[in-house]
Amino acid sequence: MYKGVALSVLASITFGILYFYTEFLKPLNSEETFAWRMLATIPFLTLLMWSMGDLKLIADILKRALKQPTFILWLILSSILCTTQLWLFLWGPINGRGLQVSLGYFLLPLVMVLIGCVLYKEKLSKWQIAAIVLAVLGVGHEIWRIGSIAWETAYVALAYPLYFFLRRVFKTDNLGGFWWDLALIIPVSIYLAFIYSDTVSLIAVFPHLILAVIGLGFLSALGLGSYILASRYLPFVIFGLLSYLEPVLLAFASILLGERVSATEWFTYIPIWCAVLLLVIEGTLHLMKQKNKQDELKINANNLEKRIGRDE
Structure with missing residues (x-):
């Protein structure tokens, strides 16, 4: 559980950096x-998997595809669901739609929690229920304020949960499955980079882009790899609730990029931030309880040793 939490937090921080990184x-x-x-992500992801001894996962999925040709259809759908989200993540801030995309990430955890409760029968703690109530208030206010849900918001909120749910169903919820998500889109990437537009000549004029692209690949592999692993280690409810750290960081990044939050929009963000704070408090209290239990066990063990020593 703790490993999953750490990976989720690392992913959220990395995504927040990536949102701002588009300026470079x-x-x-x-x-x-x-x-x-x-x-740029594929090489770094492959290195990450090699360092973890997970390269065999790539071959395992290939073997499944060769034995079950219909399984290839799922791999293609998985790649589309994953990579269109990655495209939208970059398209938003570049085209002044960052806040609409970030609202999708506000709504996403609620959908994830709903899936966890309905399909996986996962239970919520009192702190988590309170966090969800605050999140519902914030997201509900934003939908009321706008009067509708932007397509960017709806796509993030619905496509990602479908993606993670189907990954568990088809048992590709590991780095190997994610590697194939990226590998299958490589032909499209080559077309966009070298045929749709001549970015090589553009990079020659702006040489800083070489280092920027390398950094983009590293951060993407780190953030996405951590996110995929977190989705595997955590229950759907916990994974969804922890995802609230990401939209908070995305909203801050959007503001730093020049987008402005109006007075009425604060009624959306403040409840969300309070929900994140409740989750942090719950996590801190849980860690303190675990530490106290460990300390009690150590004290009891020491007392037992002393008694045994006296009896001898």
């Missing part, structure tokens, strides 16, 4: 940035 990739547009992100 100018003058690449969203399609070009997406293409180079895919091309």
Whole structure:
């Protein structure tokens, strides 16, 4: 559980950095940035899997596809669900739609919690229920304020839970499955990078893009790899609730990129931030209880040793 929590937090922090990182990739547009992100992430992801001894997962999925040709259809669908989200993640801030995308990430955890409770029969603690109530208030206010849900918001909130749910169903919820998600989109990435637009000549004019793309690949592999692993180690409810750290960071990144939060929008973000705070408090209390239990066990063990020594 703790490993999953740590991976989820690491992923959220990395995604927050990536949202702001798009500034270093100018003058690449969203399609070009997406293409180079895919091309640069694969090598770093492969290195990460090699260091963890997980390269065999790639071969295992290939063997399944060769034995079950229909399984290839799922791999293609999985790749589409995953990579379109990655494209939207970059497209949003570049095109001034960062807050709409971040609202999708606000709504996403609620959908994940709903799936966890309905399909997996997972239980909620009192702290988690309170966090959900606050989150519902914040998201509900934003939907009421706008009067509708932007397509970016709806796609993030619905497609990602479907993606994670189906990954568990088809048993590809590991780094090997994610590797194939990226590998299958490589032809599209090559087209966008070298045929749709001549980014090589653009990089020649702006040489800083070489280091920027390398950094993009490293951060993407770190963040996405951690996120995928966290989804495997954590229950759906916990995984969903921890995802609230990400939209908080995305909202801050959007503000730093020049987007502004109006007075009425604060009624959306404040309840969400309070929900995240409740989860932090619950996690801290849980860690303190665990530490106290460990200390009690040590004290009891020491007392037992002393008694045995006296009896002897």
